[in-house]
Amino acid sequence: MISIERVLEILIQDDNFREIVGADDQLFYSWPEAIHFEQLSYDSRKTDDKTLFFAKGLNFKKEFLTGLSVPFYLSEVDYAVDIPAILVNDVKQAMSLIAQEFYGRPQDKLKILALTGTKGKTTSAYFAKSILDEMNGGKTALLSTAQTTLDGKTYVKSELTTPESLDLLEMMATALKKGMTHLVMEVSSQAYKTKRVYGLSFDVGVFLNISPDHIGPIEHPTFEDYFYCKRQLIKHSHYFVANSEMQGFEVVKQEIEARQIPHAFYGEKSDNQIINSSALDFKLSGLVSGDFSIRLLGRFNQENALATALATKALGANDEQIHSGLAKALVPGRMETLTASSGAKLYIDYAHNGVSLENLVEVVESHHSGRLVLILGSTGNKGESRRKDFAQVIESHPRLEVVLTQDDSNYEDPKAIADEIASQISRPVAYEGNRELAIRDAIALVSGADDAVIIAGKGEDKFQLVNGVREPYLGDVAAAEKYL
Ligand SMILES: CC(=O)N[C@H]1[C@@H](OP(=O)(O)OP(=O)(O)OC[C@H]2O[C@@H](n3ccc(=O)[nH]c3=O)[C@H](O)[C@@H]2O)O[C@H](CO)[C@@H](O)[C@@H]1O[C@H](C)C(=O)N[C@@H](C)C(=O)N[C@H](CCC(=O)O)C(=O)O
Numbered sequence: 001m002i003s004i005e006r007v008l009e010i011l012i013q014d015d016n017f018r019e020i021v022g023a024d025d026q027l028f029y030s031w032p033e034a035i036h037f038e039q040l041s042y043d044s045r046k047t048d049d050k051t052l053f054f055a056k057g058l059n060f061k062k063e064f065l066t067g068l069s070v071p072f073y074l075s076e077v078d079y080a081v082d083i084p085a086i087l088v089n090d091v092k093q094a095m096s097l098i099a100q101e102f103y104g105r106p107q108d109k110l111k112i113l114a115l116t117g118t119k120g121k122t123t124s125a126y127f128a129k130s131i132l133d134e135m136n137g138g139k140t141a142l143l144s145t146a147q148t149t150l151d152g153k154t155y156v157k158s159e160l161t162t163p164e165s166l167d168l169l170e171m172m173a174t175a176l177k178k179g180m181t182h183l184v185m186e187v188s189s190q191a192y193k194t195k196r197v198y199g200l201s202f203d204v205g206v207f208l209n210i211s212p213d214h215i216g217p218i219e220h221p222t223f224e225d226y227f228y229c230k231r232q233l234i235k236h237s238h239y240f241v242a243n244s245e246m247q248g249f250e251v252v253k254q255e256i257e258a259r260q261i262p263h264a265f266y267g268e269k270s271d272n273q274i275i276n277s278s279a280l281d282f283k284l285s286g287l288v289s290g291d292f293s294i295r296l297l298g299r300f301n302q303e304n305a306l307a308t309a310l311a312t313k314a315l316g317a318n319d320e321q322i323h324s325g326l327a328k329a330l331v332p333g334r335m336e337t338l339t340a341s342s343g344a345k346l347y348i349d350y351a352h353n354g355v356s357l358e359n360l361v362e363v364v365e366s367h368h369s370g371r372l373v374l375i376l377g378s379t380g381n382k383g384e385s386r387r388k389d390f391a392q393v394i395e396s397h398p399r400l401e402v403v404l405t406q407d408d409s410n411y412e413d414p415k416a417i418a419d420e421i422a423s424q425i426s427r428p429v430a431y432e433g434n435r436e437l438a439i440r441d442a443i444a445l446v447s448g449a450d451d452a453v454i455i456a457g458k459g460e461d462k463f464q465l466v467n468g469v470r471e472p473y474l475g476d477v478a479a480a481e482k483y484l
């Protein structure tokens with residue numbers, strides 16, 4: 001519950017309050033009656049006469065307010081309806097701070113590890129949960145792109161990488177109620193851009209890497225904006241872990257040092273390094289040292305493991321817990337492997353931008369000397385720059401035989417997306433619009449242990465986004481299993 005008085009105090013303190021416009025257009029700076037809200041909502045379809053309703057968003061329409069019984073709506077715009085409006089400069093900022101108070105500031109009672117980066121957030125989040133579970137006996141909640149768990153064991157599919165602030169705070173409160181002591185969460189650049197984590201700070205923040213991605217009409221206008229948004233995590237973390245090998249590291253380092261944030265850097269330009277690396281085993285030196293192993297192939301996953309080891313150590317995990325947590329961790333849709341009846345290996349991985357595709361192809365190529373078939377699509381209406389990047393990766397790996405297919409083409413024509421990729425590749429590539437059939441065709445092309453099929457892009461996703469709707473899809477693993 002939260003009173004109107006407290007709502008206004010929060011807004012004024014944040015310099016976000018304009019005024020209340022009463023139903024008869026009279027303006028107020030304070031409200032004469034005592035009102036208590038028992039629910040917060042940003043969806044008009046989930047409101048009642050005790051709800052504080054946040055009218056926000058690109059697609060918000062005045063008619064959503066028609067017939068509502070809410071005592072107030074909070075908004076940047078006076079929609080001139082017969083419901084009093086609490087007017088603010090920034091509705092998403094208001095929503096986050098009010099939600100924090102409404103849900104009893106759960107963020108202060110949980111130890112929170114927040115991860116950002118273009119690639120590796122989900123993998124690292126699962127690594128971190130596995131380590132923290134070793135330390136706290138399974139009391140780690142997780143908010144990741146793939147899945148969410150608020151009781152440490154029951155998983156549901158996530159909608160966004162970082163939830164809307166109202167949902168986030170409610171989830172934190174639920175996690176606390178369910179006895180969780182720690183929360184591992186991914187913080188996307190969009191979360192900062194759209195103020196989903198406004199006013200929150202984290203016990204440990206991790207910046208894994210950055211490469212051009214998420215630049216487009218509803219995401220970031222430029223790479224600079226993307227990088228700036230990601231760097232917001234620095235000033236909101238009490239301890240920071242950063243990859244010394246990433247693009248822009250000097251700026252990250254300068255910012256961490258200028259803000260005097262306790263930190264650990266990892267990678268070649270630092271004291272925390274991977275000093276020996278084979279397929280699944282590696283040795284670390286520095287703050288966390290010794291021999292470790294993970295179940296996922298690829299040097300980049302060892303980097304994710306090192307980042308996570310440093311972050312969880314800062315939260316109190318010891319080397320033994322780090323060791324066993326990393327050894328046990330599995331990540332849905334990341335580097336899952338299957339073996340066809342012919343002996344050929346199938347690699348199913350969520351790689352869906354140029355950098356991660358490059359890494360994935362390199363790893364698989366280094367383990368297979370025979371035929372290599374790649375199944376790949378690219379998203380419609382977002383991440384348009386990936387198409388050129390995918391073509392470049394395919395160009396630089398001439399051994400790849402490519403079957404282009406559909407991957408969340410949304411309102412675009414999947415064939416046109418494929419044609420755009422194919423037009424930048426100098427050898428012929430195949431196209432099969434039905435993803436399951438593309439997988440079937442690829443499996444038919446390989447014939448022995450030296451051969452491999454790489455199924456990139458969707459990981460564990462069990463849907464295809466078509467014309468704004470998530471149509472059911474078997475999932476890459478289940479589709480592949482049908483044709484092994
Ligand atoms: C640009 C952006 O961040 N958009 C997100 C944002 O949208 P929005 O606030 O503009 O709201 P909207 O979807 O236009 O809808 C308008 C409002 O009307 C309300 N409504 C609607 C119908 C109705 O009858 N009544 C009503 O009140 C809705 O509840 C909503 O509040 O808030 C919505 C939830 O409230 C999100 O679904 C939506 O994510 C869009 C779909 C999205 O794709 N976001 C991507 C870019 C994103 O955020 N990705 C990052 C990951 C990036 C990475 O991988 O690194 C993420 O954190 O997930």
Ligand SMILES: Nc1ncnc2c1ncn2[C@@H]1O[C@H](COP(=O)(O)OP(=O)(O)OP(=O)(O)O)[C@@H](O)[C@H]1O
Nearest residue numbers: 118119120121122123145300349350351356359360
């Ligand atoms: N540190 C890394 N550097 C480069 N590529 C990586 C790294 N970690 C993982 N990848 C690749 O990127 C893909 C996505 O990994 P993951 O889901 O862990 O990252 P993410 O940051 O959560 O991604 P997204 O924001 O796209 O959901 C993996 O399937 C793997 O191919």
